[in-house]
Amino acid sequence: MAQARNILTSLPQDAHLSVSTSPTTTFHSPPSSFGGARRPVPKQLKPFNTQDIKILLLENVNQSGKDILTKQGYQVEALKSSLPEDQLIEKIRDVHVIGIRSKTKLNQKVLSEAKNLLVIGCFCIGTNQVDLEYAAQHGIAVFNSPFANSRSVAELVIAEIITLARQLGDRSNEMHKGTWNKVSHKCWEIRGKTLGIIGYGHIGSQLSVLAEAMGMSVIYYDVVSLMALGTSRQVPTLDSLLREADFVTLHVPELPETKNMISAAQLAQMKDGSYLINASRGTVVDIPALINAMRSGKIAGAALDVYPAEPRANGDYFNNSLNSWEEELRSLNNIILTPHIGGSTEEAQRAIGIEVGDALVRYINQGITLGSVNMPEINLRSLTLEEPDYARIIYVHQNVPGVLRKVNEILGNHNVDKQISDSRGNLAYLMADVSDVRTSDLKEIYDSLEALSSRVLTRVLY
């Protein structure tokens, strides 16, 4: 079936409302020999044959993600690299799902050719390579995996704290040049030192636990009041954190309020000989101010994983043509410079593959948008195999007055068991489970919803 987006267009008039199964249908059902109470088996909502769903995965998406999609029976084509725009356009015309990482640009020009596209999986953290607004307005959901690499970043920061405290980067560089330089001056244990975490979210809070296990005292500053883990302590202001911490580490999002949140004035408040770590976003630290603070000895060491401008590919690009101060930065002592690798581990890639793979399957099979970055987040309890003549109606529509009244007029002739709707900007997403429906009812519901002027996308799953 070519048009999974408009599934009823190809439904035979006399089709029976049977459940099309996939290898995972029985996965959660225990063998009958287990005895005990029988749990309802979630029903796979697929009015299409799974092998009709065409998926294109680019940029060497992790095997964990590929496995989840192929186990569903979908047709999966996986390529190791991204594609030039003309080839991407050629391929995207045909697929229902595309999985990308950061290099593939899904802009308006490309997406406008993607007539069958239902959903985009960004097997990475960022989504700025996708025109999210255009996708939403055309009923294409976008999913990513924002937190699967939190642990990897927290572990990197622990490594950096010790590396800076012991000047390991410099010693290693010296040894690589043949210089033996055994020193203990201004080299410290981290036990008993204070770590100041700015932004106590997924990464900051993981780090808090790890740092305490290393014998550090942890304080944190966040714009919201958050429960302290272990014996860590929230401080009321950024200033108080900067005055108290031996190591300051940033874990805030990139926002107008966080731009240059560490600049000359904040560096001046930090303890003499303290350390700064930034593995959040490059715009959060005013790097020329940091260079001055390190030159004066105020800051004894720094680790930067992120930069205001970053190269788009690997190669010899970390020079002044990207950011005017890069060569000065490289000339400093006790500074660790890494190429945005905080989240780059095999474990994180595998976790991303699983998280995005699962989100795609949930969306394709059941219309669930939990975790979507461009659609309202909607979920309903799964239908089970004990509910044979049910259907799930999904109606993505413009968020304009009067739509729900019209939709409910259409659904109102049927037994709507549960219904949920939410909006995000000018887009709204409605999901309704209707019971005792015949194929002819579904066709009628589908055609009526499609005829509304507010319609962006109608899906009927059963």
Ligand SMILES: NC(=O)c1ccc[n+]([C@@H]2O[C@H](COP(=O)([O-])OP(=O)(O)OC[C@H]3O[C@@H](n4cnc5c(N)ncnc54)[C@H](O)[C@@H]3O)[C@@H](O)[C@H]2O)c1
């Ligand atoms: N280096 C890497 O490879 C890498 C990998 C993953 C994430 N990151 C970045 O790390 C940062 C943190 O990620 P996360 O997953 O922990 O995010 P998160 O959303 O879980 O946590 C961010 C925290 O910062 C707080 N915050 C927001 N504005 C603040 C402000 N002005 N002052 C103080 N606190 C503020 C929020 O309340 C929240 O608790 C993000 O910028 C993310 O992009 C980098």
